[in-house]
Amino acid sequence: MEQQTNRPHTLSPVARKKLLKVSTATLTSQLVLRGLRNTFIQGVLPLRPEKRMVGYAYTLRYAPAREDLGGVVYDNDTDIQRLAVEAISKDDVLIIDARGETRAASLGHILATRVMARGAAGVVTDGAVRDSVGFRELDGPTYVKAVHATTSSVVHYPADMNVPIGCGGVLVLPGDVLVGDGEGVVVIPSHLAESVATDAFEQEVLEDWILDQVEEGASIKGLYPPSAEMRSEYERWRAAQGPFPEERAETVDAAR
Known part of the structure; x- marks a missing residue:
């Protein structure tokens, strides 16, 4: 990696x-x-539609979880999800390839709060988030496919960060410009x-x-x-x- x-x-x-x-x-x-005909991320809606978003793609890629890897105890020094959260720079957008999988969250409120505290422009996932009430109170915008209370490791294995991903059927490269409004997110x-x-x-x-x-x-x-x-x-x-x-x-x- x-x-x-x-x-x-x-x-x-x-x-x-x-x-x-x-x-x-x-x-x-x-x-x-x-x-370019395929630039609008499919199936993703804003939790705060009144918020506008302009930022640069910082990607996180999940693979399907496997029981012998990871777990509900997360290691902040090795877990790629946690490393991505701490690598976010000002005006970045944390954009997650969750494979459209919504049987568990792809991010929670505490991690999203840390992302925003680092100056991020927003969060985008083609999966679910947990603690969605908290997300709606964040200052920055979040775009999600669904909400789900279950922790991410039940379904998702964080495989890589800041690499090309697919999100909602759209290719996203690190540094692509992401723009979000009340309808959704476009990748430029x-x-x-x-x-x-x-x-x-x-x-x-x-x-x-x-x-x-x-x-x-x-x-x-x-x-x-x-x-x-x-x-x-x-x-x-x-x-x-x-x-x-x-x-x-x-x-x-x-x-x-």
Whole structure:
């Protein structure tokens, strides 16, 4: 087992800010345009849907448990689950390959609390968590497939950390950018994160503008998608905005 801690790419502050504002739906659309069709983690829902998440994948891989390995007494110096918890860095997301297995938890509240205390951006598992009430009180977001009271070693054997995994049917590489919202989690390859952040943000600015026209009674014909004439009108409007149009609007409102 070789531990890899270096991130292939660190987000610029502007890209991170944009990823905190755009939806996972928009991000998946941008990834489809780049030929990536399987990036949304299946069957995983947020315990705190009001929380947004942007961070870097730090992976933990479980294999099926076997009775002669491990046990309910965990060794903090050798157990890979515990080593992963203590290896988390600021803005990492602990993402767990639990094989979709929900007959026992893949993480508990105390370990998740330690993960968050180390500055993690969140926790994602395609398995279950235990002490779920405590998870809902954590400051950071958690995305899970289920809840289960039984301890992890009954079903899971922690096999490796910070290696490529599958989570909810999606490949996750260490350092991939993970974005979560009220719908779930999308995986963005690190080398695409900057361009995806920029294009997704601009897509939502355009769609917000279109929505404003529709709410005022406009037909979607020639508007969604925009015709050349409507695109020109939008571009004139966009050129008058700052880099973050909604912030400009908030500033104007505050000044009134």
